[in-house]
Amino acid sequence: GAPYPVFTRQEVGRHRSLAERVWVTYGHEVFDITDFVELHPGGKSKILLAAGGALEPFWAMYAVHSQEHVLQLLRAYKVGELSPEQQSQPTQGDPYAGDPPRHPALKVNSLKPFNAEPPAELLTETYLTPNQLFFKRNHLPVPAVAAASYRLQVEGPGGRVLELSLPELKRRFPKHEVTVTLQCAGNRRSEMSRVRQVKGLEWGVAAISTARWGGVRLRDVLAHAGYGEEEAAGEQHVCFEGLDKDLGGAAYGASIPFRTAMGRGADVLLAYEMNGEELPRDHGYPLRVVVPGVVGARNVKWLGRVSVSREESPSHWQQNDYKGFSPAVDWDTVDFTTAPAIQELPVQSAITAPAPGATVPPGELTVKGYAWSGGGRGVVRVDVSLDGGRTWRVAELTGEEQGPGRAWAWRLWQLTAPVPPDAAELDIVCKAVDASYNVQPDTVEPIWNLRGVLSNAWHRVRVTVAE
Numbered sequence: 001g002a003p004y005p006v007f008t009r010q011e012v013g014r015h016r017s018l019a020e021r022v023w024v025t026y027g028h029e030v031f032d033i034t035d036f037v038e039l040h041p042g043g044k045s046k047i048l049l050a051a052g053g054a055l056e057p058f059w060a061m062y063a064v065h066s067q068e069h070v071l072q073l074l075r076a077y078k079v080g081e082l083s084p085e086q087q088s089q090p091t092q093g094d095p096y097a098g099d100p101p102r103h104p105a106l107k108v109n110s111l112k113p114f115n116a117e118p119p120a121e122l123l124t125e126t127y128l129t130p131n132q133l134f135f136k137r138n139h140l141p142v143p144a145v146a147a148a149s150y151r152l153q154v155e156g157p158g159g160r161v162l163e164l165s166l167p168e169l170k171r172r173f174p175k176h177e178v179t180v181t182l183q184c185a186g187n188r189r190s191e192m193s194r195v196r197q198v199k200g201l202e203w204g205v206a207a208i209s210t211a212r213w214g215g216v217r218l219r220d221v222l223a224h225a226g227y228g229e230e231e232a233a234g235e236q237h238v239c240f241e242g243l244d245k246d247l248g249g250a251a252y253g254a255s256i257p258f259r260t261a262m263g264r265g266a267d268v269l270l271a272y273e274m275n276g277e278e279l280p281r282d283h284g285y286p287l288r289v290v291v292p293g294v295v296g297a298r299n300v301k302w303l304g305r306v307s308v309s310r311e312e313s314p315s316h317w318q319q320n321d322y323k324g325f326s327p328a329v330d331w332d333t334v335d336f337t338t339a340p341a342i343q344e345l346p347v348q349s350a351i352t353a354p355a356p357g358a359t360v361p362p363g364e365l366t367v368k369g370y371a372w373s374g375g376g377r378g379v380v381r382v383d384v385s386l387d388g389g390r391t392w393r394v395a396e397l398t399g400e401e402q403g404p405g406r407a408w409a410w411r412l413w414q415l416t417a418p419v420p421p422d423a424a425e426l427d428i429v430c431k432a433v434d435a436s437y438n439v440q441p442d443t444v445e446p447i448w449n450l451r452g453v454l455s456n457a458w459h460r461v462r463v464t465v466a467e
């Protein structure tokens with residue numbers, strides 16, 4: 001076909017808004033992506049960050065783009081080429097080059113940013129999840145934080161900002177240790193996406209893990225900054241900002257209600273230890289928030305700043321993500337302002353052994369799994385069925401039994417039962433009951449939601465019986 005017109009980088013740079021049209025470069029090619037801006041799955045504000053310049057540094061940040069179908073989409077918008085003398089690649093360091101090494105057993109859902117879960121069979125081998133196997137959920141590169149120069153900023157009443165070094169935090173406030181289970185809102189999302197497509201990482205059943213966290217209490221630090229327990233509780237929010245920032249300079253952020261942080265007996269920690277070891281880089285070194293009973297997303301890692309506000313965190317992840325919707329809502333009709341941000345999570349359980357599709361011998365079968373509920377509601381019972389839910393047995397619960405209303409960690413469970421003599425296949429099902437007698441829904445269809453969060457239907461594993 002006819003050769004494309006040739007442009008300089010300066011000419012491309014004049015197209016940075018919808019009004020002037022939006023141009024970008026990739027390699028030596030020039031694209032006018034104006035008509036794609038509103039359609040971008042990653043949002044309008046993100047794609048506009050690259051307006052007038054090269055895509056490479058942004059795509060290095062979000063490796064979801066290194067797929068053929070993305071390049072194909074881009075090709076449709078080609079309008080020109082860069083002038084030959086300007087064709088040298090823009091310098092593009094890999095923002096993930098500084099990420100820490102990881103355990104090879106992890107099942108990786110996304111490499112850049114790094115998101116991975118342990119194999120289900122390993123997850124319930126120990127009550128406390130070993131740090132290396134603990135699920136990892138990062139939205140951005142792991143920031144390199146130097147402990148020596150690290151300062152936590154705490155905004156007090158009237159806007160005064162306290163700066164606390166790590167040794168100061170450890171010296172000034174008593175150390176607390178709490179065993180807490182963290183679960184990502186997207187745990188078990190892959191079961192939801194089998195019903196209908198959802199947006200998000202395809203987590204299996206292991207985006208949940210348990211550790212003994214050590215640190216200082218957030219309420220002690222807020223009290224030191226000048227906040228009282230009754231400080232308009234119920235109206236205020238404690239906002240957290242991470243030190244991980246995207247290329248637009250926006251930090252990962254989230255908030256929790258003030259009373260969650262300050263209530264009597266609140267166990268919210270600023271943790272510097274995980275299972276007796278220094279907090280690993282993937283889990284927020286040197287300091288992270290641990291909010292017992294609350295969705296993973298609010299447990300901000302690499303904590304940079306804490307503040308108290310009338311408003312929830314303005315961050316994308318508080319406002320426009322991690323919310324639940326009706327199955328009737330789709331991406332054309334969703335209005336994120338209409339749903340509350342997820343905080344406490346609903347009751348959950350899953351089978352970790354045997355594995356789906358496994359062959360089990362006749363005779364006796366041992367089924368294993370985990371169960372947990374949000375808000376400190378303990379798990380009071382787990383029911384297991386080998387025949388798809390027609391008949392049930394009660395599993396044996398193991399692990400730490402924590403105080404009423406403060407059951408922050410999971411129970412592991414197991415059941416050994418005879419395999420029905422003439423069964424060729426088993427449809428194993430589990431369901432948990434929490435201290436408020438909340439139960440899990442029996443199927444996933446009625447709780448399907450476009451973001452694939454809060455997936456907590458009865459868990460089913462089908463296996464074959466054979467010698």
Ligand code: HEM
Nearest residue numbers: 024033041042046047049050058062064070073074199200
């Ligand atoms: C996702 C295209 C620019 C950030 C996607 C996806 C496509 C796409 C097709 C979905 C991929 C999939 O799930 O298989 C494009 C095109 C771009 C562009 C054609 C430029 C012409 C950008 C820029 C940024 C960005 C500049 C960041 C600054 C993201 C993010 C997602 C995404 C964060 C993931 C959304 C999610 O699933 O949560 N993009 N993109 N994109 N994009 Fe882009």
Ligand code: MTE
Nearest residue numbers: 135136137139184242252296297299300301
């Ligand atoms: N904090 C920061 N600063 N950046 C992040 O990307 N991810 C959140 C939360 N805290 C995140 C963060 C999400 S969605 C979850 S589920 C948990 O961290 C995961 O914690 P983990 O990686 O220690 O398992």
Ligand code: MO
Nearest residue numbers: 184185296297
């Ligand atoms: Mo998460």
